[in-house]
Amino acid sequence: MTKDTCVAKVIMNKDDKIYVAGHAGLVGAAIVRKLQSEGFLNIVVRTHKELDLTRQQDVETFFFEERPAFVIVAAAKVGGIYANNTYPADFIGINLQIQTNVIDAAYRSGVKKILFLGSSCIYPKFAPQPIKEDSLLTGPLEPTNEWYAVAKISGIKMCQAYRLQYNWDAISGMPTNLYGPHDNFHPENSHVLPALIRRFHEAKVSGLKEVVVWGTGSPLREFLHVDDLADAVLFIMQHYSDLSHINVGSGKEVSIKELAELVKEVVGYEGCLTWDLSKPDGTPRKLMDNSKLESLGWHAKIPLREGLIDTYKWYVEHYAK
Ligand SMILES: NC(=O)C1=CN([C@@H]2O[C@H](COP(=O)(O)OP(=O)(O)OC[C@H]3O[C@@H](n4cnc5c(N)ncnc54)[C@H](OP(=O)(O)O)[C@@H]3O)[C@@H](O)[C@H]2O)C=CC1
Numbered sequence: 001m002t003k004d005t006c007v008a009k010v011i012m013n014k015d016d017k018i019y020v021a022g023h024a025g026l027v028g029a030a031i032v033r034k035l036q037s038e039g040f041l042n043i044v045v046r047t048h049k050e051l052d053l054t055r056q057q058d059v060e061t062f063f064f065e066e067r068p069a070f071v072i073v074a075a076a077k078v079g080g081i082y083a084n085n086t087y088p089a090d091f092i093g094i095n096l097q098i099q100t101n102v103i104d105a106a107y108r109s110g111v112k113k114i115l116f117l118g119s120s121c122i123y124p125k126f127a128p129q130p131i132k133e134d135s136l137l138t139g140p141l142e143p144t145n146e147w148y149a150v151a152k153i154s155g156i157k158m159c160q161a162y163r164l165q166y167n168w169d170a171i172s173g174m175p176t177n178l179y180g181p182h183d184n185f186h187p188e189n190s191h192v193l194p195a196l197i198r199r200f201h202e203a204k205v206s207g208l209k210e211v212v213v214w215g216t217g218s219p220l221r222e223f224l225h226v227d228d229l230a231d232a233v234l235f236i237m238q239h240y241s242d243l244s245h246i247n248v249g250s251g252k253e254v255s256i257k258e259l260a261e262l263v264k265e266v267v268g269y270e271g272c273l274t275w276d277l278s279k280p281d282g283t284p285r286k287l288m289d290n291s292k293l294e295s296l297g298w299h300a301k302i303p304l305r306e307g308l309i310d311t312y313k314w315y316v317e318h319y320a321k
């Protein structure tokens with residue numbers, strides 16, 4: 001890899017125009033909340049309906065009309081293990097289109113700095129744990145999410161290429177598994193944490209004696225509350241500028257069995273758990289090494305139990321019948 005040619009450190013001022021792509025989703029909504037709470041009020045957003053980011057010409061028109069100074073890319077086709085495994089064409093195709101259109105139009109319209117968000121699934125299935133940033137492209141990917149991972153790796157590489165060729169401040173952050181308000185609670189297509197909140201809640205309300213959880217329960221996952229992620233995103237925008245992507249995690253992992261027991265307790269479900277072994281486990285473990293971000297002074301704050309209580313409360317207020 002050639003050395004980083006971008007030495008400029010651009011800081012976001014309170015009145016700078018910031019475009020948060022994907023503001024209606026789990027991550028984008030948390031970033032907007034965080035920016036607003038810190039006094040960044042010149043935020044530009046578009047719903048999916050108003051601006052389909054897969055449409056190159058529309059994306060270009062938007063950027064040249066709005067001319068944001070900073071961009072955070074939290075728009076993507078996102079889903080849990082089942083969705084990734086079932087819709088590989090969507091996960092590679094839509095994500096490549098969104099990120100390519102946004103990154104390129106942002107550069108050409110004069111954006112000062114862009115943060116592209118990927119995911120910890122970019123790393124090899126059997127990467128040494130905890131996973132350092134330089135494990136990227138050192139081994140085969142987890143098959144259930146390789147299409148999504150290839151798109152996300154392309155996003156990192158695109159930021160690096162634009163940085164190298166144009167001396168442009170394009171950076172990438174790799175969050176671990178996230179959860180919180182505005183998550184997707186779809187029974188099949190969501191991630192494990194919101195899926196279990198919904199399943200346990202519905203079982204409690206309808207008096208079911210048993211709840212089915214997917215896989216063996218043995219995989220380990222690192223969870224980060226989305227408000228911590230949003231805090232990290234602002235920190236990274238203001239303090240980080242480098243060719244390499246940067247991991248964003250909590251540093252704490254739990255097994256899916258432990259997670260299921262915790263969700264059961266928080267929801268207050270009193271029946272029992274059974275395991276559907278026909279469902280894939282996915283990668284056995286993906287704990288990230290967050291020392292690069294921590295050495296800059298950022299640390300996660302929200303413990304899993306506290307974050308789960310907060311998320312269940314949000315679910316009951318917004319979703320539960
Ligand atoms: N959730 C997680 O556990 C993790 C997420 N991430 C990353 O964070 C980012 C955001 O994820 P998350 O908030 O969970 O996902 P969500 O699905 O909650 O939000 C994504 C947003 O992008 C929008 N979007 C999707 N396609 C388009 C499109 N073609 N044009 C315009 N908008 C579009 C969605 O709108 P609509 O719903 O209307 O389609 C939605 O508002 C992603 O890059 C993801 O990889 C990283 C690690 C873990």
Ligand SMILES: C[C@H]1O[C@H](OP(=O)(O)OP(=O)(O)OC[C@H]2O[C@@H](n3cnc4c(=O)[nH]c(N)nc43)[C@H](O)[C@@H]2O)[C@@H](O)[C@@H](O)C1=O
Pocket residue numbers: 079080081082084119120121145148149176177178188189190191192193195196213214215219221256279280281282283
């Ligand atoms: C963020 C991340 O998200 C995905 O990877 P994943 O970490 O495997 O995510 P997951 O939350 O879907 O599953 C975690 C574990 O939990 C188990 N599990 C149990 N019961 C349910 C259940 O009811 N739903 C789901 N989804 N999983 C369940 C499931 O079998 C697996 O062992 C990728 O899309 C990847 O691309 C990505 O970036």
